Amino acid sequence: MKKEGAIKRVSRALDPYLIDQNKIDRLKWCLEMLDPRSVPHNPVFKPLFDYIFIDEKWFNITRKTVRYYAAPTAASRIRTIQNKNFIPKIMILTAPARPRFDSNGNCTFYGKIGCFPFVTHTATKRSSVNRPAGTIEMKPIESITKEVIRNFMIEKVLLAVRAKWPREDADKPIYIQQDNARPHIAPDDRMFCEAAKQDNFNIKLVCQPANSPDLNVLDLGFFNSIQAIQYKSTSTTTEELVAGVDRAFQDYSVRRSNRIFLSLHACMREIIKVHGGNSFDLPHIKKGVLERQGHLPLQLRCDAKSVNDARVSLGTMADT
Known part of the structure; x- marks a missing residue:
């Protein structure tokens, strides 16, 4: 079924459990990270x-199991420690x-x-x-x-x-x-x-x-x-x-470090879309391709409708 495309392999890490106040705080934080000069018509995040x-x-110092490559004639490397726990x-x-x-x-x-x-x-x-x-x-x-x-x-x-x-x-x-x-x-x-x-x-x-x-x-x-x-x-x-x-x-690499900040922008954009939750998959924005083409943005944009909906949802959650 996997070869036919009927199922796919999924890897999912544990996410923190969020109470309603956590969602409110996360949503407010991400909205405040928008550049105020760009709101409301063309919202972009602050460059940070x-x-x-x-x-x-x-x-x-080391891991319990290490994978490495050796010549066929090389002897197996012995790794010892008093207590592996x-x-x-x-x-x-x-x-x-x-x-x-x-x-x-x-x-x-x-x-x-x-x-x-x-x-x-x-x-x-x-x-x-x-x-x-x-x-x-x-x-x-x-x-x-x-x-x-x-x-x-x-x-x-x-x-x-x-x-x-x-x-x-x-x-x-x-x-x-x-x-x-x-x-x-x-x-x-x-x-x-x-x-x-x-x-x-x-x-x-x-x-x-x-x-x-x-x-x-x-x-x-x-x-x-x-x-x-x-x-x-x-x-x-x-x-x-x-x-x-x-x-x-x-x-x-400073180039890769810069990409992580754009990943943070993408993460905040998804948080705004789901109104403060963490039930989303971080999208691939092809930062490496954009950088090679010379089109890597300094700030990621956020959909104006998502921002307006998030503000409305924030007011509703705060009242509740």
Whole structure:
């Protein structure tokens, strides 16, 4: 039946369960992402050049099963670990922004703010066969609290933003978008707000709607991409894992990074069509083909009728 086309193979991941308030918040968020100058007749989404997306992800040193290619005469590679259910891993905070290009297609801003591993550097107390006492070792931070997140945001993320952000836009508002994980600090956190105003920067922290990983470019495709690159290298220590993830982040193509932002536009367009739900399949807009033809858009358009219907539906849901 599959060969005849009567059935097809379908792969579907689990989606977050949405309550009515989640749908309202998602719909309002997507409508606010429309460029107000284009509404109501020709709505297009904001280009999102002023947004930085942050999120955390666990990166494992290796996988339980690895597929690789070898010569027919090569011996089978032996991979060992003490307990395959406890593979060493590290949580890393990643912060990308949308890359920018000039009229000739040359990249003027790579958008790679940085990868920040949650680790500490401590001196070993005892000697072993691998190193003498006093050797500085990298250890993962096992408990990620609000204090840890606040310190990383102020001492690492904000510092990187001020160092790498285009100078011509340094005085304009910059939004750092995060999800609603419990360790994340509030947008009005006093210490963060004070640090965000240094050097005449205007950096604001915003939270995406709850249960909406599809509204963050990291969960939408960036994390999977850099993890796939990281798995191509071999890591045996914490230092090698951190270096491998950072190398994958830096080597990731800015062209592909730009496409993920267009995928975010397409995702918001579908959310508007289904009035805040997540029961949709992300459409293929052939970004690679459009880029080769020189017709890749900066902003995706949204149907004006869908926007009007969504506004009506939003009012009805809010009244209910």
